[in-house]
Amino acid sequence: MKVAVLMGSPTDRDRMQPAVDTLEAFGIETDVRVLSAHRNPTEVTALAASARDEGYCAFICGAGMAAHLAGVVAAHTTLPVVGVPLSGGAMDGVDALYSTVQMPTGMPVATVAIDGAINAALLVVQMLAIGDAELQQKLLVDRTRRAET
Numbered sequence: 001m002k003v004a005v006l007m008g009s010p011t012d013r014d015r016m017q018p019a020v021d022t023l024e025a026f027g028i029e030t031d032v033r034v035l036s037a038h039r040n041p042t043e044v045t046a047l048a049a050s051a052r053d054e055g056y057c058a059f060i061c062g063a064g065m066a067a068h069l070a071g072v073v074a075a076h077t078t079l080p081v082v083g084v085p086l087s088g089g090a091m092d093g094v095d096a097l098y099s100t101v102q103m104p105t106g107m108p109v110a111t112v113a114i115d116g117a118i119n120a121a122l123l124v125v126q127m128l129a130i131g132d133a134e135l136q137q138k139l140l141v142d143r144t145r146r147a148e149t
Contacts, residue, residue, distance in 0.1 A: 002029040008036045008063035016062040022121035037068040048076035065089040067096035070109045082120040083109045
């Protein structure tokens, strides 16, 4: 199992690192890349289009402002895509939230809260655990631990 964690800018790394940390805590391999839907469209398209053949099982995409990254990825893959709208800019992430959640019919992007990288990772883990009893058990332990804090 391998999950691509993408972000539109190097400045997004601090807000996306919790997704990486969460996935790795569950033993899920991550491939972290800085790719912009606007500055690197060819690379984004190539990665999304070849992801299934390369062994990826999902994408987590974090971007701010126009936040087109998750949508561009979703347009080029049938793998699950979870969008993380990132804070910043004039609307402090609300613009990114609307851009990420308002995908056209047929191009689904699951969307979490602004800066919700941990929930994005947990959502991917839940999807992967559907057919993996060991991962499901790890989720139950994690959920119990979170409830106690």
